[in-house]
Amino acid sequence: MIHVQGLVKSFGALRAVNDVSFEIERGMTFGLLGPNGAGKSTTINMIVGVLAPDAGSINIDGASSRIEARRCIGVSPQSIALYPEFTGLENLRFFASLYGFKGKLLARRVDWALEFSGLADRARDRVSEYSGGMQRRLNLAVALIHEPRILLLDEPTVGVDPQSRNHLFECIEQLRAEGLTIIYTTHYMEEAQRLCDLVAIMDNGRVLDMDTVDGLIQSHGGASVIQVDLEHPPPPGANLPGTIDGATLRIETDDPVAQINSLHDQNIAFKTLELHNPNLETVFLTLTGRRLRDE
Amino acid sequence: MNNILTMAKKDLLLLWRDKFGVFWILLFPLMFALFFGSIFGGGNGGGSSGMDVAFVDLDNTEHSRRFITLLGEKDAIDLEQPPEGAPWTVETAKEAVLSGDAVAYVVLPEGFGGAGGMAMFTGNTPEVEVGVDPSRTAEKGFLEGLLMEASFRRLQDSFADPVSMRPDIAQMKQDVLADQDMGDQWRSTLMTFFDSLDTFAGMADEAIQTEEESGGDASEAPDMSPIKIRHEDVVKRSSGPLNAYEISFPQAIIWGIIGAAAGLAMMLVQEKTRGTWVRLRLGPHTTAQILASKGLSCFAACIITIVLLLFVGHLVLGVRVGSWIGLAMAVASSAACFTGLMMIFATLGKTEQAVAGWAWGGMMPMAMLGGGMVPLMMMPSWMQTMSNISPVKWAVYSMEGAIWRGFTLEKMLLPCFILLAIGLAGFLFGVVVLSRREG
Numbered sequence A: 001m002i003h004v005q006g007l008v009k010s011f012g013a014l015r016a017v018n019d020v021s022f023e024i025e026r027g028m029t030f031g032l033l034g035p036n037g038a039g040k041s042t043t044i045n046m047i048v049g050v051l052a053p054d055a056g057s058i059n060i061d062g063a064s065s066r067i068e069a070r071r072c073i074g075v076s077p078q079s080i081a082l083y084p085e086f087t088g089l090e091n092l093r094f095f096a097s098l099y100g101f102k103g104k105l106l107a108r109r110v111d112w113a114l115e116f117s118g119l120a121d122r123a124r125d126r127v128s129e130y131s132g133g134m135q136r137r138l139n140l141a142v143a144l145i146h147e148p149r150i151l152l153l154d155e156p157t158v159g160v161d162p163q164s165r166n167h168l169f170e171c172i173e174q175l176r177a178e179g180l181t182i183i184y185t186t187h188y189m190e191e192a193q194r195l196c197d198l199v200a201i202m203d204n205g206r207v208l209d210m211d212t213v214d215g216l217i218q219s220h221g222g223a224s225v226i227q228v229d230l231e232h233p234p235p236p237g238a239n240l241p242g243t244i245d246g247a248t249l250r251i252e253t254d255d256p257v258a259q260i261n262s263l264h265d266q267n268i269a270f271k272t273l274e275l276h277n278p279n280l281e282t283v284f285l286t287l288t289g290r291r292l293r294d295e
Numbered sequence B: 001m002n003n004i005l006t007m008a009k010k011d012l013l014l015l016w017r018d019k020f021g022v023f024w025i026l027l028f029p030l031m032f033a034l035f036f037g038s039i040f041g042g043g044n045g046g047g048s049s050g051m052d053v054a055f056v057d058l059d060n061t062e063h064s065r066r067f068i069t070l071l072g073e074k075d076a077i078d079l080e081q082p083p084e085g086a087p088w089t090v091e092t093a094k095e096a097v098l099s100g101d102a103v104a105y106v107v108l109p110e111g112f113g114g115a116g117g118m119a120m121f122t123g124n125t126p127e128v129e130v131g132v133d134p135s136r137t138a139e140k141g142f143l144e145g146l147l148m149e150a151s152f153r154r155l156q157d158s159f160a161d162p163v164s165m166r167p168d169i170a171q172m173k174q175d176v177l178a179d180q181d182m183g184d185q186w187r188s189t190l191m192t193f194f195d196s197l198d199t200f201a202g203m204a205d206e207a208i209q210t211e212e213e214s215g216g217d218a219s220e221a222p223d224m225s226p227i228k229i230r231h232e233d234v235v236k237r238s239s240g241p242l243n244a245y246e247i248s249f250p251q252a253i254i255w256g257i258i259g260a261a262a263g264l265a266m267m268l269v270q271e272k273t274r275g276t277w278v279r280l281r282l283g284p285h286t287t288a289q290i291l292a293s294k295g296l297s298c299f300a301a302c303i304i305t306i307v308l309l310l311f312v313g314h315l316v317l318g319v320r321v322g323s324w325i326g327l328a329m330a331v332a333s334s335a336a337c338f339t340g341l342m343m344i345f346a347t348l349g350k351t352e353q354a355v356a357g358w359a360w361g362g363m364m365p366m367a368m369l370g371g372g373m374v375p376l377m378m379m380p381s382w383m384q385t386m387s388n389i390s391p392v393k394w395a396v397y398s399m400e401g402a403i404w405r406g407f408t409l410e411k412m413l414l415p416c417f418i419l420l421a422i423g424l425a426g427f428l429f430g431v432v433v434l435s436r437r438e439g
């Protein structure tokens, strides 16, 4: 459906996107996961055609011309791209009419979008009076107003409280179920893990690896870690797995359940037991030596 | 095409929603026009209520001077002072009317004061020349009426001052006797009349004092007008502003359309900083079409601004429209010019503040130089020449041309052409630069 081959984009001396390639099948949700400045937005902007790549090519199936391609793409930009002086209704109407919707058809699309974003009762308020989460939802609804087959979401959850974020996830899951092809950029690994079929890990303009979430974890996540705070420091020479530091036992294992069972069988008393399964965060740490976000 | 209209409509609505912008585009200019229009005298030609008349006194006698002073005391007439202190000559007075400094000139011929205003009885009725623009029929009729009235007054004054009349009567009796062409019948009638007049002058001053109060009895002698009036049509080169609003409105319009152009240039950049530009770019139209919509919205905003301001000026404050077609040309080409300027402003900065700074900072001196502050007609001539480099000058000039300068359509062509050329060049420059930035 979307073929991206060897994309390069520089801003002066800075190579924001460096030889990025990927292929996305119809109906797939593709995640671009990377820290600030990785080059995610730059990649998105090249795909939609508002930035011209220095090198590389982008092919979108079933679009003979650029204008045709734009008709089948909807974009929810990273910044809120709405007219704050207009009401939600006016924003939706304006963008819908750009795509040639008129009369009843236009009204139907606008109604759908208001319903979808849960803003029907605030439709006649100015966007400047909306909360951050409401603006995000409208930003997404505008992207969908012309019924695109491909949806590009650039960090759609930035600055949104957990409840609104959940609402947004549900919206996106609904779209996914309807068969839209989605490209989703984020620096929240939970989002990528929850929503994406395929994830590309991006840093410094490069795609470091690309696979399903499970695949990535398998190749780069390493072992699970069990950390146990023991009741009593073990006697010297006790036969315990892993490494011991005072009363803290740390076990790296591929089969954490078996390890916990074995601790139980040995009647070892502990205050707390923590199990850390590898996740995309671990994957990123392994790939770059850094965390996704500086907490 | 539909999308161009949709986007332009959206821009106009956004502009309207920006109350601060509306203030600069409509309210401030209106205040400007009212303020400067009223402090420079508002209606009726710069502070005085009378019409300016240049009196050429070729007679230069006690009588003629009194005649002029008498007329000058009327509210309806202001004595236009001759330039550089020299008395008016027929040539300088005519020039004053041609250039619009005076509404009319009046020539009192040599011998005007002779015979104390009674020269008509001897067939030597003085011929007064009145030069006025043929289009100003009301002023012409009014002025002639006043001249007639004053000459009858003069005649009456002579009756009121019988002692001073007696030498004149003696002089006239001599004239009548000396006139070979005069019929005997008429000669003897006049001699009888002068004799009885002389007697009357010697004894009847009390009675005539009261006669003066009733005024204008003499007008019952239609064939005996004390003066003859000869018309001279003087077609003005330019008609000059009739009231100060005719100056202040074109100026105010300039501020309004600077506001509109600056506001829309800011909005264009704002689309980029807000990210709505990306959405527009994603729509099913070309970048050139988006830019065309920007041009269209600016053009429309300028037209609306000008029309609204002129509407108030014309209907409420008596701003004339010399030529409707000329005005339409001036309005359209001024709007086109500022549309081009808007596109240039939009290329000058990447933030709203930068664009606003460039737009206002660049237009302020252009407006001052071009007659947006000091009216063009009040500028010294070197400055008028220098103002040619300012687009504002041509906008003001074209509107003034259609309002009071009495430009023919042919004369409108030059300023309109310059405005259109600036507009087109600016627009093309903006389109090229802005599309190139899209990479």
Ligand SMILES: Nc1ncnc2c1ncn2[C@@H]1O[C@H](COP(=O)(O)OP(=O)(O)OP(=O)(O)O)[C@@H](O)[C@H]1O
Binding pocket: A011, A014, A016, A034, A035, A036, A037, A038, A039, A040, A041, A042, A043, A078, A155, A187
């Ligand atoms: N228009 C531009 N001019 C100059 N540099 C740019 C421009 N756009 C992006 N960059 C730079 O390119 C790099 C990649 O930026 P990009 O916006 O693609 O990152 P991102 O992955 O979307 O980051 P974030 O998560 O913060 O949105 C950054 O270093 C950024 O500073």
Ligand SMILES: [Mg+2]
Binding pocket: A040, A041, A042, A078, A154, A155
């Ligand atoms: Mg980004």
